[in-house]
Amino acid sequence: MPLLRVHDWDTNHFGFKVARLSEGDPEAIGEAMDTCLKERVRLVISRISTDNIRFAQELERLGFQIMDTVTRYRLNLSNATVPMTRIVTIRPCLVSEAELLASMARSIYVNHMGHFHNDPKINRSKCNEVYAAMIRNSCIQQGYADLVLVAETEGQIVGFHSHRVEEEDGLAGIVSGVIPKAQGKGVGRDLILASIDWAKAQGLKWIEEYPHINNYRMHNLMTNLQFRMQSSSYTFHKWFEKEA
Numbered sequence: 252m253p254l255l256r257v258h259d260w261d262t263n264h265f266g267f268k269v270a271r272l273s274e275g276d277p278e279a280i281g282e283a284m285d286t287c288l289k290e291r292v293r294l295v296i297s298r299i300s301t302d303n304i305r306f307a308q309e310l311e312r313l314g315f316q317i318m319d320t321v322t323r324y325r326l327n328l329s330n331a332t333v334p335m336t337r338i339v340t341i342r343p344c345l346v347s348e349a350e351l352l353a354s355m356a357r358s359i360y361v362n363h364m365g366h367f368h369n370d371p372k373i374n375r376s377k378c379n380e381v382y383a384a385m386i387r388n389s390c391i392q393q394g395y396a397d398l399v400l401v402a403e404t405e406g407q408i409v410g411f412h413s414h415r416v417e418e419e420d421g422l423a424g425i426v427s428g429v430i431p432k433a434q435g436k437g438v439g440r441d442l443i444l445a446s447i448d449w450a451k452a453q454g455l456k457w458i459e460e461y462p463h464i465n466n467y468r469m470h471n472l473m474t475n476l477q478f479r480m481q482s483s484s485y486t487f488h489k490w491f492e493k494e495a
Contacts, residue, residue, distance in 0.1 A: 255283040257292070264384070265294075265377055272297040277309040284313060287491055294490055296366070301483045315487040318366035320464040324478040325457050326447065331477060333447050338437040340403040341445040344411065348401065349390035352411050353383035359428035364463055366486035385426040389413035396425055400445055402438045409433035412442040414450075414458070421457040422450040440472055447476075 254273040261269035270292045272283055287295055297315065299306050311317075344352065360368075360382040367378040389396035395415070402410035410429035417423045424446075429438045443460070450458050460478065462469035473480075 255286055264381065267293040269294045269296065274299045274303055274306055277306045280309050280313055292491055294488060297487045298484050301485055307485055310487045315489040317485055318369045318488050319364065319486045320483060321461050322464055322483045323459060323461055323481045324473040325459045325481045326476065326478045327457050328451050328455060331447065333444055337441050339441050341400050341441055344390050344399040344401045346391055349387045351408065352390060353387040355430060356382040356386045356428055359430060364465055366488065370488050372490060382426055386411055386413060389425055398446060398449055400442055402442055404433065410438040410442055412446060414446055420455055421459065422446065422455050424460045443476060
């Protein structure tokens with residue numbers, strides 16, 4: 252049976268009930284949809300492995316629409332060779348910089364191709380606020396992130412990247428961004444290199460990043476830094492009742 256649960260953060264943020272549907276027996280998706288109707292869920296989100304074609308096809312048959320595809324890259328740190336050259340200054344963020352980074356995220360993600368932005372039924376300003384909240388929470392909410400770095404040039408913050416420690420032996424990316432005028436200049440690379448340095452110093456075994464399938468610049472960066480793709484996933488949406 253697929254696991255269906257109401258997602259409190261999404262529900263509070265968007266102002267209507269949002270549920271998440273995990274992978275399981277494709278034949279049981281219909282029963283989960285009946286539960287959604289009973290509980291007056293407005294939007295169901297399901298992120299599944301691209302290998303699970305039967306589940307994806309059943310979602311489509313029941314009216315789900317694909318909204319994005321996300322990849323997972325991993326770098327094993329035991330044999331990683333990290334370039335030493337840095338273009339910008341990288342340092343930990345300050346709690347006092349949380350709102351500045353949130354404001355940066357709003358502009359960086361305005362044309363994002365994630366599953367919220369790709370859904371025309373969701374208010375785009377609410378979509379931007381998702382990423383603003385992610386970097387804000389990374390800075391100020393205890394337990395949300397274990398590493399939050401910012402990139403500076405000429406005393407101005409031009410990028411950020413947050414991570415959390417997972418499974419006690421790895422570092423997983425949460426949210427990152429580089430302001431438009433600094434993109435393509437190695438800022439994102441330096442943020443990841445600094446994250447790798449931190450992870451190795453902590454004795455962690457791996458670091459992962461999760462670029463969208465159409466983020467070609469990030470794919471090239473991952474390959475250049477010896478990350479290897481491990482898996483990919485689809486994100487589907489299904490709406491009930493009136494539109495948002």
